[in-house]
Every structure is written in C-alpha cells, then in structure tokens.
Amino acid sequence: MLGDVDPSSTDRLIRRFIAGDRTATEALIERARAGDDPATLVAAALVVPAWQGVLARAAQVAEGARERQIVALAAAFRRGEIDRALVLARDHLAEHPESLLVAHIAAASVRRT
Numbered sequence: 376m377l378g379d380v381d382p383s384s385t386d387r388l389i390r391r392f393i394a395g396d397r398t399a400t401e402a403l404i405e406r407a408r409a410g411d412d413p414a415t416l417v418a419a420a421l422v423v424p425a426w427q428g429v430l431a432r433a434a435q436v437a438e439g440a441r442e443r444q445i446v447a448l449a450a451a452f453r454r455g456e457i458d459r460a461l462v463l464a465r466d467h468l469a470e471h472p473e474s475l476l477v478a479h480i481a482a483a484s485v486r487r488t
Contacts, residue, residue: 385406385412385414385415388402388403388406388415389403389414389415389418389475389476390475392418393475393476393479400422403415403418403419403422404419404422404423406419407419407420407423407429407432411432411436412436413433413436413437413438413442413445413446414442414445414476416429416430416432416433416436417430417433417445417446417449417476418476420433420449420453421449421452421453421480421483426453427453430446430449430450430453433446433449434446441467441470441471444463444466444467445467445474445476445477447463448460448463448464448467448477448480449480451463452480452483452484455487457484457487460480460481460484461481461484461485464477464478464480464481464484465481468481
C-alpha cells in the first residue's frame with residue numbers, strides 16, 4: 376500500500392522517488408498499474424522491467440506537447456539512446472526548468488555515459 380505517502384500529491388511522490396525513497400517507488404509502481412497520470416507512468420517506467428507497456432500507456436494519456444516530450448525522453452532513455460535523451464532533456468528543461476522528473480532522467484543519462 377501507499378504507507379505514509381500522500382496519495383493526493385503526485386509531485387511530492389515523484390520528489391521522494393527521485394530521492395531514492397523505496398516506499399515512494401513502490402507507490403508509483405502501484406499507482407501506475409491502474410492510473411492514467413502521465414508523470415506517474417513515466418516515473419514507474421524508469422524502474423519496471425515492462426517499461427514499454429507503461430510508456431505506451433503514458434503516450435496514450437499524454438495531453439499536450441509537454442507531457443508527450445517527457446514520454447519521448449523516457450523512451451529514448453530506456454532504449455539506451457543516451458545522446459537523444461540528453462538532447463530532449465535539454466530542450467525540455469529550456470522551456471520547463473522546474474521539471475524535476477526530466478532533470479532526473481537527464482542526470483541518469485549522464486551517469487550512463
């Protein structure tokens with residue numbers, strides 16, 4: 376279950392996930408199983424083995440360019456297309472510097488190089 380994770384705050388949950396909180400990671404995965412929030416789905420896709428299906432669902436529910444960019448970035452990262460992931464992250468962060476999930480993916484991309 377979600378334990379002490381605030382179920383109404385996806386942003387807070389993603390922040391805790393980025394910080395390495397296992398409870399938050401488990402909660403994101405649980406939410407992604409039945410949910411349709413693109414950010415939650417993308418975050419879960421970063422850690423689950425069946426990431427392609429999760430990102431496909433994220434792509435289906437993504438509304439607007441911002442959400443579609445995050446899905447494309449996560450897909451490039453998971454496919455191992457690190458250069459593409461970094462370019463997509465830079466472009467996205469230039470317009471949306473507050474996007475912690477994108478910054479997290481960019482940092483993980485840099486660690487892979």
